[in-house]
Amino acid sequence: METVKARVQGNSVVLTVPKAFNVNTGTEYTVVRQSDGSILYQPKDGYDIWADSSLDNFDYAAELQREYLDLGYNPREVKPVGREKLND
Numbered sequence: 001m002e003t004v005k006a007r008v009q010g011n012s013v014v015l016t017v018p019k020a021f022n023v024n025t026g027t028e029y030t031v032v033r034q035s036d037g038s039i040l041y042q043p044k045d046g047y048d049i050w051a052d053s054s055l056d057n058f059d060y061a062a063e064l065q066r067e068y069l070d071l072g073y074n075p076r077e078v079k080p081v082g083r084e085k086l087n088d
Helices: 060-071
Strands: 007-009 012-014 029-033 039-043
Antiparallel strands (some): 007 012
């Protein structure tokens, strides 16, 4: 088991990856913070959202409401005013 320490670099907090893990430079990862506070990095190309157990109890309805609050309106309740293409 390796131990790393979070540090500030510019406007980010950085966790280093030990060289022994043989991570190729430029490899992209998705990052998920688990309910227990742990942080899970998974290679982007191999990420399977359907197998991600951290989303098992995700409250999608609450997230939708947060997005509406952030937008300031519900897009489904707004009548198009320009040349928006309507679904037939």
